Amino acid sequence: MSDGKNTRQWNTLDKDLNRISQIETAAAYVSRPLIGPGIALAFIILAGIAAAVFFGQTPTSFVVVAAAAIGAYMALNIGANDVANNMGPAVGANALTMGGAILIAAIFETAGALLAGGDVVSTISKGIIDPETIADPSIFIWAMMAALMSSALWVNLATVLGAPVSTTHSVVGGVMGAGIAAAGLSAVNWATMSKIAASWVISPVLGGVIAAAFLALIKTKIMYQEDKIAAARRWVPVLIAIMAGAFAAYLALKGLKRIIRIDIVSALLIGFGFAVLSYFVSKPYIRKQSEGLENRNKSLKTLFGLPLIISAALLSFAHGANDVANAVGPLAAIVHASEFGDFAAKVAIPFWVMVIGALGISFGLFLFGPKLINMVGSQITKLNPMRAYCVALSAAITVIVASWLGLPVSSTHIAVGGIFGVGFFREWHNNKRRARLNIAAADAPVIAKSERRRRKLVRRSHFMTIIAAWVITVPAAATISGVLFFLLNALL
Structure with missing residues (x-):
C-alpha cells in the first residue's frame, strides 16, 4: 500500500519538475533575443561613463557623455551592417564559418581602427556643409549630435x-540635414553632394563590371580548359598577384593615413611591387596545393580558399581604418567644440574616442x-570561392579607380555591386550558352512566369530592396x- 502511495508521489514530483523544466526552457527561449541588446546597452552605458571620466569636471560634460553614448550606438550599427560586406562573400562561399568570419573581422577591424585610423578627421564629413555658416559653437554641437x-x-x-546600406x-x-536645419540650403556644398550622388550609381556599377570581368576571365582561362589543373597552376598565381597588388595599393591609399600620406602614383608603385x-x-604554393586534385571545377575551389580568407581580412583592416571615422568623426567634433569653445574643419581624435x-x-x-x-553571402546570389574572390578583388580595384577619379565611394555599394555583377553575369552567360546549344523555345517545357522569376540567379526581391534603401x-x-x-535646439 505504501509502495503505491510512494509511486504516486514520485509521479507527481516528476510531473511538477517537468513543468518547471518546460517553464525554464520557455524563459530561456524568450530571453535569448534580449541578450544582444542587453550587451549593446551595457557597452553604450560604459562609453558614456568613459566620457564622464575624461570630461566630468567641464561645464559641458553632459553633452560629451551623451555624444559618446550615441557614438557607441553608431559604432555598434556599423559593425552590424557594414562589416557584412567584407565577410559575407567568404561565408557564403563556405571558405569561412560564421564564427571564424566574426573572429577575423573583429580582430582586423579593431586593428585597422586603432593602428591605421586617421589622427585627424573632417568634422564636417567630407566638406558637406560650410562651417562658417554656423557661427555659434553650441548650434554646431547640436547639429553634429543630430547628425x-x-x-x-x-x-x-x-x-x-535586412538591407546593407x-x-x-x-x-x-x-550632416547635410542638420546643416540645412541650422543654416539653410546655402550651408550645403552642392557640388560635393553631386559627386556623392554620382557615386551612388558609378561605384556599384563599376564594382559589378570588374567582378564580372574577373569571373569571365576565370571561366575562360581555367574552368573551360581541357586541363583545368594545369590552367589553374598558370593563372591562379597571376590572380593572387593582382589581388596582392590591388590590396597593397588599397591599404596604402585608405588604410595608412595615420602613418603617412600616399598619393595615387606611389600607391600604384607599392601595389606593383607587392604583385x-x-x-x-x-606559384610554388599553388603547385603544391593542386597536386592530386581531380580535373574538375569543384577541385578548383580549394585553390581560392586561402586567398579569399586573406582578402576578407585585408578588407576588414582597411574598413576599420577608413570607416571608424563615421562613428567617431562627429563625436570628435563635439568633444573639440566642448573643450575649446570653437570648431575647426579638422580635429584630432582622442584615443579614448577611437x-x-x-x-x-x-x-x-x-x-x-x-x-x-548571411544575407550578403547567400541570399542575393549563390557564391563559391571563385565568385567571392572576384567580389573581393573588385572592391579593392574599384576603390583605387574611384580615388583616381576623385569620387567619394561607399565600400557597401562596391561590395554588393560586385555580388550583383557576378550574379547577373552568370544569368547572361547561362542564357548565352542555351542559345548556343540551339535549345528552341518550342521544345522547352512550359514554365510559369512566377517560376521563371524564382529560378533567376539573382533574387529580384533583395535586389529591389537594396537599391531602394540606397536611394533613400x-x-x-x-x-x-x-x-x-x-527638437534638440528647442529643448536644450
Whole structure:
C-alpha cells in the first residue's frame, strides 16, 4: 500500500519538475533575443561613463557623455551592417564559418581602427556643409549630435530590414540635414553632394563590371580548359598577384593615413611591387596545393580558399581604418567644440574616442552581424570561392579607380555591386550558352512566369530592396537629422 502511495508521489514530483523544466526552457527561449541588446546597452552605458571620466569636471560634460553614448550606438550599427560586406562573400562561399568570419573581422577591424585610423578627421564629413555658416559653437554641437543620432537610427533600421546600406552616406545625409536645419540650403556644398550622388550609381556599377570581368576571365582561362589543373597552376598565381597588388595599393591609399600620406602614383608603385613578390611566392604554393586534385571545377575551389580568407581580412583592416571615422568623426567634433569653445574643419581624435569606435564595431559585428552576413553571402546570389574572390578583388580595384577619379565611394555599394555583377553575369552567360546549344523555345517545357522569376540567379526581391534603401539613405538620414536638430535646439 505504501509502495503505491510512494509511486504516486514520485509521479507527481516528476510531473511538477517537468513543468518547471518546460517553464525554464520557455524563459530561456524568450530571453535569448534580449541578450544582444542587453550587451549593446551595457557597452553604450560604459562609453558614456568613459566620457564622464575624461570630461566630468567641464561645464559641458553632459553633452560629451551623451555624444559618446550615441557614438557607441553608431559604432555598434556599423559593425552590424557594414562589416557584412567584407565577410559575407567568404561565408557564403563556405571558405569561412560564421564564427571564424566574426573572429577575423573583429580582430582586423579593431586593428585597422586603432593602428591605421586617421589622427585627424573632417568634422564636417567630407566638406558637406560650410562651417562658417554656423557661427555659434553650441548650434554646431547640436547639429553634429543630430547628425550622429540620425545616421545611427537609419543604419539600425536598415539592419532590422535586412538591407546593407552605406554608413558613410548615412553620416553624409545626417550632416547635410542638420546643416540645412541650422543654416539653410546655402550651408550645403552642392557640388560635393553631386559627386556623392554620382557615386551612388558609378561605384556599384563599376564594382559589378570588374567582378564580372574577373569571373569571365576565370571561366575562360581555367574552368573551360581541357586541363583545368594545369590552367589553374598558370593563372591562379597571376590572380593572387593582382589581388596582392590591388590590396597593397588599397591599404596604402585608405588604410595608412595615420602613418603617412600616399598619393595615387606611389600607391600604384607599392601595389606593383607587392604583385611581383606575391606572384613568385604563390606559384610554388599553388603547385603544391593542386597536386592530386581531380580535373574538375569543384577541385578548383580549394585553390581560392586561402586567398579569399586573406582578402576578407585585408578588407576588414582597411574598413576599420577608413570607416571608424563615421562613428567617431562627429563625436570628435563635439568633444573639440566642448573643450575649446570653437570648431575647426579638422580635429584630432582622442584615443579614448577611437577605442569606443573600434570596440563598438567589433561588438556590433559579434552581436548583430550574422543576419546581414548571411544575407550578403547567400541570399542575393549563390557564391563559391571563385565568385567571392572576384567580389573581393573588385572592391579593392574599384576603390583605387574611384580615388583616381576623385569620387567619394561607399565600400557597401562596391561590395554588393560586385555580388550583383557576378550574379547577373552568370544569368547572361547561362542564357548565352542555351542559345548556343540551339535549345528552341518550342521544345522547352512550359514554365510559369512566377517560376521563371524564382529560378533567376539573382533574387529580384533583395535586389529591389537594396537599391531602394540606397536611394533613400541620404534623404532619410537628412530628414531625421533635421527633425532631431529642431527638437534638440528647442529643448536644450
